[in-house]
Amino acid sequence: MAKLYFKYGAMGSSKTAQALITKYNYEENGMRVWLIKPAADSRDGEIILRSRVGLEAPAEVISETADICQLFEKRGKIDVIIADECQFLMPEQIDQLRNIVDEHDIPVLCFGLRTDFLSTLFPGSRRLFEVADTISEIKAICDCGAKATTNARIDGDGYIVTEGAQILVGGNDRYIAMCHKCWVRNIREHRKVKK
Numbered sequence: 001m002a003k004l005y006f007k008y009g010a011m012g013s014s015k016t017a018q019a020l021i022t023k024y025n026y027e028e029n030g031m032r033v034w035l036i037k038p039a040a041d042s043r044d045g046e047i048i049l050r051s052r053v054g055l056e057a058p059a060e061v062i063s064e065t066a067d068i069c070q071l072f073e074k075r076g077k078i079d080v081i082i083a084d085e086c087q088f089l090m091p092e093q094i095d096q097l098r099n100i101v102d103e104h105d106i107p108v109l110c111f112g113l114r115t116d117f118l119s120t121l122f123p124g125s126r127r128l129f130e131v132a133d134t135i136s137e138i139k140a141i142c143d144c145g146a147k148a149t150t151n152a153r154i155d156g157d158g159y160i161v162t163e164g165a166q167i168l169v170g171g172n173d174r175y176i177a178m179c180h181k182c183w184v185r186n187i188r189e190h191r192k193v194k195k
């Protein structure tokens, strides 16, 4: 029985690298991987998925209104689906992936963030927590040594931002992963956190 996996982590937890390594491992075993990413995150341009450690691979960009089941049917034979930045998928699209797992017995691995810059669940991540078979955490570490769970958004001067839209397109360098305690303390004390 195939499963729907949600592998979540904070910014800087090497989720994209893990997605690409997973793709490589499946392909090494002769399996055909469909790598997808939502259009909402445009930091890598249209079709090349890049990790900070230098791995890269072409990925199909999924628009907010795309029906992933329909795209899947058109693609022909696929053995595995890997989605990066899955927090930006619509809840309905998570349901479509769930449907592919159930109806076609194809594993779907979703890599993404749990929460946004205000420590609130992304809608796509919420749906994954609800319907995924297996949920695991990819850990990142705060400067203090604790596990980083919060994705602090930083302004141009290095201070934490607490207002704004959930998605900041192309603003990948505007985030620092930290533990919740440091996040709250840095906001309260209005400390500069950008190095």
Ligand SMILES: [Zn+2]
Pocket (backbone or CB within 6 Å): 142, 143, 144, 145, 146, 178, 179, 180, 181, 182, 183
């Ligand atoms: Zn900390």
